[in-house]
Amino acid sequence: MPKYTTLSQVQQAIRSGAESCESLVQYYLGRIEASRALNAYVEVYAEEALARARELDAQYREKPEAAGRLHGMVLSHKDVICYKDHRVSAGSKILEGFTSLFTATALERLLAEGAILIGRTNCDEFAMGSTNETSYFGPVKNAADPTKVPGGSSGGSAVAVQADTCLASLGSDTGGSVRQPAAFCGVVGFKPTYGRISRYGLLAYGSSFDQIGPLTHSVEDAALLLEIMAGPDEYDSTASSREVPAYSRQLDFGGKARLAYFNTALEHPSLDPGIRQACDGLIGRLRAEGHTVEGVDFEYLDYIIPAYYVLTTAEASSNLSRYDGIRYGYRSPDAGNLMSTYKRSRTEGFGTEAKRRIMLGTFVLSAGYYDAYYAKAQKVRRLIRGKTEAIFKSYDFILMPAAPGPAWNLGEKMDEPVAMYLADIFTVQANMAGIPALALPVGAHPGGLPVGLQFMAPKFEEGKLLAFGRYLEALLPGSA
Amino acid sequence: MPYDKYETVIGLEIHVQLATRSKAFCGDDASFGGEPNTYISPISLGHPGTLPRLNKKQVEYAVRLGLALGSRINLTSTFDRKNYFYADLPKGYQITQDRQPICVGGQLNIRVGEEQKIVRIHHIHMEEDAGKSMHDAEGPYSLIDLNRAGVPLLEIVSEPDLRSAEEVDAYMSAMRQLVRYLGISDGNMEQGSLRCDCNVSIRPKGSETLGQRCEIKNLNSMRYARRAIEYEVRRQAVLIESGGRVEQQTLNFDPATGITAPLRDKEDAHDYRYFPEPDLPPVVLEPGYVEEVRRNLPALPWEVYDRLTEEFGLPAYDAGLLSEERPTAIFFLELAQHTANFKAAANLIINKVIPYCNERGMEITAFPVSHGQLAAFIRLIDEGKVANAAAYQHIFPVLAESPNRPPLDIAQSLNLIQTSDEGLLEKLVEEVLANNPDEVERYRKGKKGLIGFFMGEVMKASQGQADPKVVNGLLRGKLG
Numbered sequence: 019m020p021k022y023t024t025l026s027q028v029q030q031a032i033r034s035g036a037e038s039c040e041s042l043v044q045y046y047l048g049r050i051e052a053s054r055a056l057n058a059y060v061e062v063y064a065e066e067a068l069a070r071a072r073e074l075d076a077q078y079r080e081k082p083e084a085a086g087r088l089h090g091m092v093l094s095h096k097d098v099i100c101y102k103d104h105r106v107s108a109g110s111k112i113l114e115g116f117t118s119l120f121t122a123t124a125l126e127r128l129l130a131e132g133a134i135l136i137g138r139t140n141c142d143e144f145a146m147g148s149t150n151e152t153s154y155f156g157p158v159k160n161a162a163d164p165t166k167v168p169g170g171s172s173g174g175s176a177v178a179v180q181a182d183t184c185l186a187s188l189g190s191d192t193g194g195s196v197r198q199p200a201a202f203c204g205v206v207g208f209k210p211t212y213g214r215i216s217r218y219g220l221l222a223y224g225s226s227f228d229q230i231g232p233l234t235h236s237v238e239d240a241a242l243l244l245e246i247m248a249g250p251d252e253y254d255s256t257a258s259s260r261e262v263p264a265y266s267r268q269l270d271f272g273g274k275a276r277l278a279y280f281n282t283a284l285e286h287p288s289l290d291p292g293i294r295q296a297c298d299g300l301i302g303r304l305r306a307e308g309h310t311v312e313g314v315d316f317e318y319l320d321y322i323i324p325a326y327y328v329l330t331t332a333e334a335s336s337n338l339s340r341y342d343g344i345r346y347g348y349r350s351p352d353a354g355n356l357m358s359t360y361k362r363s364r365t366e367g368f369g370t371e372a373k374r375r376i377m378l379g380t381f382v383l384s385a386g387y388y389d390a391y392y393a394k395a396q397k398v399r400r401l402i403r404g405k406t407e408a409i410f411k412s413y414d415f416i417l418m419p420a421a422p423g424p425a426w427n428l429g430e431k432m433d434e435p436v437a438m439y440l441a442d443i444f445t446v447q448a449n450m451a452g453i454p455a456l457a458l459p460v461g462a463h464p465g466g467l468p469v470g471l472q473f474m475a476p477k478f479e480e481g482k483l484l485a486f487g488r489y490l491e492a493l494l495p496g497s498a
Numbered sequence: 499m500p501y502d503k504y505e506t507v508i509g510l511e512i513h514v515q516l517a518t519r520s521k522a523f524c525g526d527d528a529s530f531g532g533e534p535n536t537y538i539s540p541i542s543l544g545h546p547g548t549l550p551r552l553n554k555k556q557v558e559y560a561v562r563l564g565l566a567l568g569s570r571i572n573l574t575s576t577f578d579r580k581n582y583f584y585a586d587l588p589k590g591y592q593i594t595q596d597r598q599p600i601c602v603g604g605q606l607n608i609r610v611g612e613e614q615k616i617v618r619i620h621h622i623h624m625e626e627d628a629g630k631s632m633h634d635a636e637g638p639y640s641l642i643d644l645n646r647a648g649v650p651l652l653e654i655v656s657e658p659d660l661r662s663a664e665e666v667d668a669y670m671s672a673m674r675q676l677v678r679y680l681g682i683s684d685g686n687m688e689q690g691s692l693r694c695d696c697n698v699s700i701r702p703k704g705s706e707t708l709g710q711r712c713e714i715k716n717l718n719s720m721r722y723a724r725r726a727i728e729y730e731v732r733r734q735a736v737l738i739e740s741g742g743r744v745e746q747q748t749l750n751f752d753p754a755t756g757i758t759a760p761l762r763d764k765e766d767a768h769d770y771r772y773f774p775e776p777d778l779p780p781v782v783l784e785p786g787y788v789e790e791v792r793r794n795l796p797a798l799p800w801e802v803y804d805r806l807t808e809e810f811g812l813p814a815y816d817a818g819l820l821s822e823e824r825p826t827a828i829f830f831l832e833l834a835q836h837t838a839n840f841k842a843a844a845n846l847i848i849n850k851v852i853p854y855c856n857e858r859g860m861e862i863t864a865f866p867v868s869h870g871q872l873a874a875f876i877r878l879i880d881e882g883k884v885a886n887a888a889a890y891q892h893i894f895p896v897l898a899e900s901p902n903r904p905p906l907d908i909a910q911s912l913n914l915i916q917t918s919d920e921g922l923l924e925k926l927v928e929e930v931l932a933n934n935p936d937e938v939e940r941y942r943k944g945k946k947g948l949i950g951f952f953m954g955e956v957m958k959a960s961q962g963q964a965d966p967k968v969v970n971g972l973l974r975g976k977l978g
Contacts, residue, residue: 100547108546119540122547219547225776255551255778333776336581339590340544344642356640360583383581383771392773 020182021045023235025242028090028185032078039071039078039090039134046092046136049183056159056168058177060097061105062137067092070134086132087246093133094178094187096141099125099230100219108221109143109153109171112341112367114348122219123254124188124230124247131246136184139174143369144338145195145223147171148438149431152371157428160203162467166425169199175233176203186234186243192224193326194420194445196231197457201420201470204459206487207233208240211477212452213258215244216251222337224330225256227449237456237487241265244480263481271482271489275309277473278413280316283444290423292463297419300460300471303493311417314409318402319443325398326446327439328382328391335379341367374435399450406451410476415486417473418444420457424467444472454480456487460494501735504700507708508666508727509620509658512673513651514683515627515691516559522626522650523550523593523778530689534643542648544588549777556650557600557781559682560624561791563652564601566680566798567619573783575600577624577775582768586629586642594653596772599623600781606676607800608668609818617669618657625651646690652682658697658708663727667720670694675799679824693718698730699744709734710744714751714758726751730758802827810840819848825862826852836873839880846876850894866901875905882965883916884909916965920972923956923964927972930955941977949973 022028031037047064078085095101098108100118107113121129129135142152150158150173158173160166161181168177172189176199179187189196191209200207209231220230232243245266250259283289284297301311343349343363350362368376382391409416422441431438448455455474463469473490475483521528524541541548564571578596601622608615629647633640654673660666674685674692685692694717699709714730717723729751734744749758797805799821806817806827820830826847833843851872855862875897878884883906884893896908909915917923930952931938941948949970956969 106546113546116546118547119545120547218549221546222777253551254549256549256776332773336579336591336771336773339581339583340546340588342583342590344585345543345588346545356585380771383773385769385771388771388773 020235022185024238025088025091025185026238032090033082037090039074040068042090042092043067043071043134043136046182046184049181050137053161053177053181053183056161056164056177056181057156058139058158058168058174058181058183059094059137060107060109060140060153060155060174063104063135067134067136074132074134086130087242088128088131088133091128091131091133091186092136092184093128094137094139094175094184095125095135096145096172096175096187096189097138098141098145098190098221098223099188100221101125101135101138104138106138106221107154108145109141109155110341110368110372111154112343112348112364113346114367116347118219120219122230123216123251125219127246128188128243137178139172139178139187141174141189142171142195143372144221144334145171145190145192145228146334146371146375148194148198148441149426149428150174150199151428151432152369154369159428160425160467162204163425165427166467167202167428167430169202169421169425171195171199172207172233173199176200176205176207179203179205179233179235186232186239188243189231189233190220190223191229191231191449192227192330193442193449196233197445197448197455197470197472198421198442200233200457201459201472202425202468204468204470205233205235206237206240206459207231207420207457207470208237208244208480208484209448209455210244210248210480211258211454212449213256214454214478214480215247216249216254216257218251218253218257222333224333224449225337226333227326227330229449237458237484237491238266238269240456240487241269241484244484258478260478265481265484268481269485269488271485275304275415275486276413277304277309277311277415277417278314278409279311279417280319281313282316282319283418284313286319286422286443288422288440288443289419290463292465293419293421293423293469296460296463296469296471297417300494301417307493312413314413316405316409318398318405321398322402322446322450323440323443325395325402326442326450327378328395329399331375331379332383332392333379335376335383338368338372338376343367371435402447403451406447406453406474407476414482415473415475417471418447420444420470420472424463424465424469448472448474451477453477454483456483458487458490460490501732503703504731504735504738505703505705506661506727506731507658507699507701507711508660508662509697509711510654510656510660510666510669511695511697512654512656512670513627513693513695514563514654514673514677514685516556516650516652517681517683517691518553518555518559518650520553520555521648522553522556522624523648526648528649530646530686530691532645534641534645537645538647542588542644544590550593550775552778552781553650556624557783558791559650559680560600560622560652561783561788562680562682562795563654563677564604564622565788565792565795566676567601567604567606567622567654569601569604569619569622571783571788572598572600572602573785573788574598574780575624576780577778578772579775581771584628584631585640586631586644586647588629588644588647592626592628593775593778594625595623597774598780606669606672608665608672610662610665610668615659615665615668617659617665620655620657622652622654625653627651658699658711663724663731666696666727667724670720670723672799675822679796679799681796687719690718694723696723696727696730698727698734700731700734700738710746712744712747712749712758714749715761717751722751722753725753725756726758729756733758796824797827799824806830810834810844812840812844816841816844816848819852820844823862829862829865833869833872836869837876839876842876842880843872846872850890854894854898867897868901871897871901871905878905878909882967884914885916885962885966888914888962913961913963915963917960917963920968923960923968924972926956926959926964927952927969927976930959931976938977949977952977
């Protein structure tokens with residue numbers, strides 16, 4: 019069990035004098051050391067975190083009322099989120115030696131409220147993967163069972179929280195990269211509405227899908243982190259200017275909810291019986307509490323994955339063009355001219371999965387293929403968005419598994435990229451539609467691994483969704 | 499070679515560098531001529547995690563040009579990515595508008611000799627410039643300057659309405675004049691603010707179908723454009739006449755040799771894989787915004803020209819010269835408020851003020867003499883106090899150096915006031931006639947041209963101060 023599961027517990031301990039920022043950092047550094055084998059971190063900011071903790075402690079002693087809202091929050095961030103004067107490598111060799119010149123807007127806002135950054139977490143290369151096995155820095159292992167994958171692509175972040183090496187971690191979610199590893203590791207993973215949090219400083223994978231999201235032990239902390247990170251940013255034109263509600267103070271869910279689930283999802287051939295059982299159990303429980311839970315038809319489920327991979331690989335092929343060995347990052351020592359600099363640096367710098375997606379994306383955008391693939395996938399995306407919005411006319415939330423099964427074995431699917439892609443079937447819809455989605459741990463699989471389920475809400479309804487999530491935490495003891 | 503059986507068909511893509519203070523998608527300085535790689539930032543360097551944000555001035559300038567050319571302004575326009583690798587393209591793609599450009603249609607009227615001609619505009623779109631590559635400057639290396647990377651451009655694509663190098667010249671001159679009038683670009687071709695790609699084809703006269711075209715890239719001077727087109731037309735005609743076929747190619751013009759040659763095949767075979775730019779939302783303009791830009795449009799070159807010929811009665815030649823540059827036209831219009839002799843005002847500006855400024859590399863707006871003073875100068879001539887030639891030759895230079903000295907005062911101190919005292923002049927005339935009896939006789943026998951000789955003698959005797967009109971009258975009276 020983690021020492022603290024919410025920031026409010028931490029702050030209580032600080033107020034009582036039982037804890038300080040420094041002792042917290044010491045504690046988490048000890049935990050990091052103890053769980054080295056899990057490979058959750060690619061870099062630990064030990065000295066820096068301690069120095070900052072001492073500074074924050076001094077300020078707190080001086081003027082406790084001036085402490086930031088995140089005072090005592092020890093945080094890690096995925097290796098795709100920029101932190102000024104620190105390395106960022108997206109789990110790739112191609113960014114070898116690269117140091118960011120600025121801090122991501124989301125991170126900047128958390129730091130301004132007193133968060134302490136303890137390290138940079140491992141992830142799939144350029145967030146491309148569902149197991150954290152495509153990282154140049156090696157796979158991350160699931161703390162619940164080190165022979166199992168932690169999920170991906172934010173596997174390092176999920177394990178960092180799961181193994182109690184930090185209170186929360188920032189991940190990114192393009193097709194489930196926060197929610198699926200959260201489910202595999204038994205932590206809370208939240209993907210906000212597209213545009214709710216600025217993407218400035220997030221290394222782009224699929225720009226029209228990417229969204230930063232927190233991994234935490236509790237919904238309460240997810241709400242607080244979101245509240246602080248969200249909002250317009252002059253450096254990201256796709257960040258919404260919509261007002262940011264005080265999510266952390268609106269966590270009481272009253273009344274009865276209307277939930278939909280997809281018959282096609284619960285009856286999907288890929289769905290593991292243990293997960294199905296968890297869904298059925300939750301549905302029964304919710305009904306018993308007086309909520310409405312109904313199955314609806316959603317005939318597009320099997321189109322989601324193909325359309326998603328066409329669109330994201332297209333965007334990725336362009337987003338990853340800048341890694342060319344010319345201005346920064348890895349340059350092949352054997353490069354002799356411009357063309358060989360490109361070819362060798364990219365061949366040697368990118369891993370197999372990144373190359374696969376670059377080639378896929380290049381193909382679907384090529385002259386003569388654009389209409390058959392990209393344009394068609396865009397149409398599918400519009401249909402899915404429209405159908406999803408239509409469901410929300412009658413329901414508050416959609417209930418969905420976060421993954422077809424619990425965490426699988428390390429190495430199990432590495433040779434089957436299509437099988438790996440298909441495992442994203444339940445998480446991708448939220449990114450296709452740009453809606454918020456919350457993955458919550460709901461218990462254990464018969465084999466003992468964590469099981470997480472997912473709840474989606476209409477765009478910008480994260481307030482309602484988080485409140486319902488907190489309600490579920492209370493309803494399902496032992497989930498958090 | 500019977501070239502004249504062919505008609506030349508040319509369409510132009512003009513790239514106009516906009517005179518905005520900052521770049522198209524970030525706050526970097528957009529000026530020309532800084533130390534290499536100083537007007538840069540993580541955004542223009544394409545660092546990981548950076549995003550573009552649209553410069554509003556670029557949009558305003560595009561709308562301004564569109565309205566001046568009578569284009570339809572798309573109230574919703576979108577950005578696309580054009581993907582290709584090059585060392586001076588930091589992101590690996592250029593942000594441009596491919597599918598929904600900001601302005602569609604429109605036309606520009608040009609004058610070629612005595613003829614007027616309409617050149618139709620296909621569309622105008624916004625995009626960003628690439629950096630500058632300098633090859634062979636430093637041994638085997640190429641040098642890259644990224645100051646220009648991200649500088650805003652408008653690309654103006656014409657219909658294939660031009661029929662000769664001369665028309666291209668006229669069209670480019672008119673476009674250059676227009677963008678300068680609109681204040682959206684300095685139109686400086688030497689610095690690359692105005693560059694063009696020419697699509698050239700030929701067809702038998704009378705034919706309505708277009709021949710196969712070749713594109714000549716990156717012509718950055720009107721002289722080069724002219725030479726390149728003339729060369730290319732000849733090349734195509736020779737090819738066809740000798741039984742060959744023109745193939746669609748992208749050509750480079752080498753000013754040193756004066757010939758066009760195909761770019762390497764690889765560069766020619768670019769598949770740019772355009773797709774919608776996910777980082778920039780559509781540009782949505784309110785109709786009221788467009789109207790406001792329209793209200794604030796300055797008088798356009800052709801409107802000024804018409805005003806000069808119609809309202810001020812100036813000859814076409816004068817109106818053309820005075821309306822070429824907006825500041826010159828303004829200078830005239832202001833001077834015209836101080837004098838009623840518009841023709842004299844035009845002459846003075848064309849023959850004295852413009853050359854004076856040109857010699858000193860001075861803007862006409864910096865010309866030191868006030869309009870009131872110049873009007874007084876004109877009055878001096880109109881009232882017969884000083885001969886035109888004397889005023890231009892002797893008074894103007896002094897006035898320009900002592901802008902506040904009254905012109906009359908200068909004339910007096912230079913002894914240039916004409917004598918119109920008939921008594922005195924009559925005496926001089928009589929003396930001259932008495933001293934030249936032979937000429938008088940020859941005059942009376944019909945050699946009327948000798949009147950000039952007598953004039954000269956009288957002027958000499960008066961030391962140049964005689965009013966020629968009065969002398970002329972006296973001479974004719976006495977000679978009968």
